[in-house]
Amino acid sequence: MSSKVSKEMLLECVNAVIQSSQEKKRNFVETVELQIGLKNYDPQKDKRFSGTVKLKHIPRPKMSVCVLGDQQHCDEANANSVPCMDAEALKKMNKNKKLVKKLAKKYDAFLASESLIKQIPRLLGPGLNKAGKFPLLLTHQESMTQKIDEVKATIKFQMKKVLCLCVAVGHVGMNPEELASNVNVSINFLVSLLKKHWQNVRSLHIKSSMGPPTTLLNIPCFFET
Amino acid sequence: MEDSDEEQAVSKLTKRATKIQIDDRDVNEWEQVQSAFFEHYNPLTVSRFRKESKSTTSGSGNNPPPPNLFSDTFCDGTTILCGFAGGTCRTLDVNRLSSEEVVLNAQTTWKHSGLTCLRCSRVSPFTFFSSSTDGTIRLWDVREEARKPSQKFALDEASEAANTKDKPKKKPILQFDVSSSDQLLGAGTELVKEDSYLLFWDVRSGKSLGAYWESHSDDVTAVRFHPHQNHCLATGSTDGLLNVFNLLETAEEDALQYSFNTNSSVDSVHWSNSESTTSSIMTCVTHTNEVQVWDALTGDRIAEINRKLLAETMMRSNPDAVYITSCYNLENSAIGLMTCSLSGGNTRLIELDSEMKPKPRGLFMDQTAVIQTAEYLSKAHRWATFDENGIIKLWHLQSPSPSEKKQKRSKNISSEDKRNKRFKPYNRD
Numbered sequence: 001m002s003s004k005v006s007k008e009m010l011l012e013c014v015n016a017v018i019q020s021s022q023e024k025k026r027n028f029v030e031t032v033e034l035q036i037g038l039k040n041y042d043p044q045k046d047k048r049f050s051g052t053v054k055l056k057h058i059p060r061p062k063m064s065v066c067v068l069g070d071q072q073h074c075d076e077a078n079a080n081s082v083p084c085m086d087a088e089a090l091k092k093m094n095k096n097k098k099l100v101k102k103l104a105k106k107y108d109a110f111l112a113s114e115s116l117i118k119q120i121p122r123l124l125g126p127g128l129n130k131a132g133k134f135p136l137l138l139t140h141q142e143s144m145t146q147k148i149d150e151v152k153a154t155i156k157f158q159m160k161k162v163l164c165l166c167v168a169v170g171h172v173g174m175n176p177e178e179l180a181s182n183v184n185v186s187i188n189f190l191v192s193l194l195k196k197h198w199q200n201v202r203s204l205h206i207k208s209s210m211g212p213p214t215t216l217l218n219i220p221c222f223f224e225t
Numbered sequence: 226m227e228d229s230d231e232e233q234a235v236s237k238l239t240k241r242a243t244k245i246q247i248d249d250r251d252v253n254e255w256e257q258v259q260s261a262f263f264e265h266y267n268p269l270t271v272s273r274f275r276k277e278s279k280s281t282t283s284g285s286g287n288n289p290p291p292p293n294l295f296s297d298t299f300c301d302g303t304t305i306l307c308g309f310a311g312g313t314c315r316t317l318d319v320n321r322l323s324s325e326e327v328v329l330n331a332q333t334t335w336k337h338s339g340l341t342c343l344r345c346s347r348v349s350p351f352t353f354f355s356s357s358t359d360g361t362i363r364l365w366d367v368r369e370e371a372r373k374p375s376q377k378f379a380l381d382e383a384s385e386a387a388n389t390k391d392k393p394k395k396k397p398i399l400q401f402d403v404s405s406s407d408q409l410l411g412a413g414t415e416l417v418k419e420d421s422y423l424l425f426w427d428v429r430s431g432k433s434l435g436a437y438w439e440s441h442s443d444d445v446t447a448v449r450f451h452p453h454q455n456h457c458l459a460t461g462s463t464d465g466l467l468n469v470f471n472l473l474e475t476a477e478e479d480a481l482q483y484s485f486n487t488n489s490s491v492d493s494v495h496w497s498n499s500e501s502t503t504s505s506i507m508t509c510v511t512h513t514n515e516v517q518v519w520d521a522l523t524g525d526r527i528a529e530i531n532r533k534l535l536a537e538t539m540m541r542s543n544p545d546a547v548y549i550t551s552c553y554n555l556e557n558s559a560i561g562l563m564t565c566s567l568s569g570g571n572t573r574l575i576e577l578d579s580e581m582k583p584k585p586r587g588l589f590m591d592q593t594a595v596i597q598t599a600e601y602l603s604k605a606h607r608w609a610t611f612d613e614n615g616i617i618k619l620w621h622l623q624s625p626s627p628s629e630k631k632q633k634r635s636k637n638i639s640s641e642d643k644r645n646k647r648f649k650p651y652n653r654d
Binding site for chain 1: 443
């Protein structure tokens with residue numbers, strides 16, 4: 001998929017963002033976000049949608065994942081110091097809304113074994129659904145640590161009722177090539193999600209949490225038919 | 226500000242630059258495509274919508290119709306209901322469709338502003354329901370001269386006001402469905418503050434039966450009742466979850482049977498329409514143009530078909546250009562996907578076989594625009610499509626050439642029948 005943003009331009013902008021964040025050091029590691037302005041799209045009338053994409057490099061290293069596993073998965077989790085809970089622990093919660101809510105707040109994402117995932121509504125009720133943290137399926141055919149890394153590297157694009165979109169693609173502690181690669185994958189995925197691909201994109205900017213935005217691409221509407 | 230030569234040149238360049246087409250093409254020779262997709266559909270009638278506005282200030286130019294976003298077929302199998310994003314909808318009798326333009330004006334359309342979804346009655350060929358961002362569902366009767374809704378389903382404002390301190394917030398409905406035998410209405414809403422709702426009404430009395438708001442964390446974009454069991458409901462949302470409910474249970478947490486995590490965003494969900502009343506297969510089309518098939522009885526994911534596999538089946542080069550118009554129930558419980566290329570048309574019908582593997586099935590000849598919505602008229606074995614250019618086409622199956630009969634096909638009985646059928650010329654009333 002040919003990108004309208006050249007590699008050099010991307011690297012230049014990424015470096016500019018990292019540099020401006022280093023000029024004014026903050027007390028936390030700033031997130032780098034990609035901001036997209038859309039056009040030829042009516043958020044009121046067109047369908048709403050969202051999509052997830054896996055990046056090459058983990059944008060949020062501090063993300064916590066908990067495994068709701070069967071015996072085998074729990075053993076594997078304990079061996080890899082991954083927080084886990086088994087069916088018994090979930091049953092003990094007794095569908096108590098407060099406990100489930102607390103559990104949902106404690107972790108950023110959940111993985112669940114095939115046998116357990118079907119029972120979640122029965123064991124926990126809709127608490128995890130409400131929190132937007134319903135677990136992802138974890139099979140015995142894949143490596144748990146790999147799946148966790150996959151989850152940590154996945155970002156979500158959400159089309160809201162407005163013409164702009166924003167998503168976190170990394171942090172200022174990453175090296176420029178990794179950041180540039182993440183930004184590239186994100187842009188290509190988003191474009192593939194849009195009905196008219198590049199014709200729906202008006203502008204692209206990247207910025208760090210507290211820093212100024214750097215323009216990657218800007219197609220002035222003035223020239224549009 | 227003068228329009229200097231320089232400025233004109235720059236504007237021409239940027240105009241050209243912004244018209245970059247999506248790169249997608251056939252991977253195989255056209256003959257191979259034609260033989261792989263053994264059903265060839267040709268347009269029987271081609272028509273278009275023409276919007277007539279009350280004011281004549283627009284003069285010579287006809288306003289192009291607003292994008293047609295959704296449609297549904299009446300239970301008589303020949304009348305189609307089409308809805309436009311602006312809030313108007315009109316019926317279309319396919320038996321009366323001709324090359325004349327289909328006019329949209331106050332006499333031929335019904336208006337429900339903020340229209341988001343349409344569903345025809347399951348029992349009557351004369352009534353239909355519409356939902357809107359105003360949070361209501363309306364029941365219409367096509368025989369009604371006054372073009373006013375026969376019934377309005379809204380939330381009980383009085384009880385809502387009593388429960389909340391501030392004014393009850395409007396809950397825009399994004400999609401809804403009516404259960405078999407027209408008993409219940411189930412509607413999914415947008416995310417309002419922190420909740421997205423599933424609202425229920427009893428059709429006969431018009432009473433609001435309550436709501437669920439714990440099972441989805443984002444806009445509810447798909448709502449479908451089981452075709453035969455009216456207590457079984459499937460819902461999908463942009464949060465990626467596909468929920469299955471048993472409405473016989475009173476509390477939401479007991480009603481929620483399964484939550485399937487598609488790890489994407491749900492565009493639509495379809496129940497397989499097999500003869501058996503216990504059919505539990507659900508096909509879900511995601512906003513990323515991928516398909517997942519789940520079994521609502523066992524809770525297993527039966528198939529996951531990504532864009533790359535679809536592109537291969539469609540015999541096209543660019544997976545990012547794959548666009549799924551919708552999913553349809555074909556003969557013999559087969560599931561069909563109408564796919565297009567976002568580079569323009571190339572509409573193809575893909576069938577999911579008994580193992581849920583995608584196989585090429587049909588070609589819609591010379592279709593160059595992306596199809597917004599389509600209806601499969603199973604009785605007449607025809608398709609009605611509405612594309613992005615406002616063109617309506619009624620398609621029928623052309624009898625294949627002798628060379629195609631030699632092709633070895635799957636043991637699917639229906640395809641054998643189609644090949645041996647003779648199609649009569651279309652008789653107009």
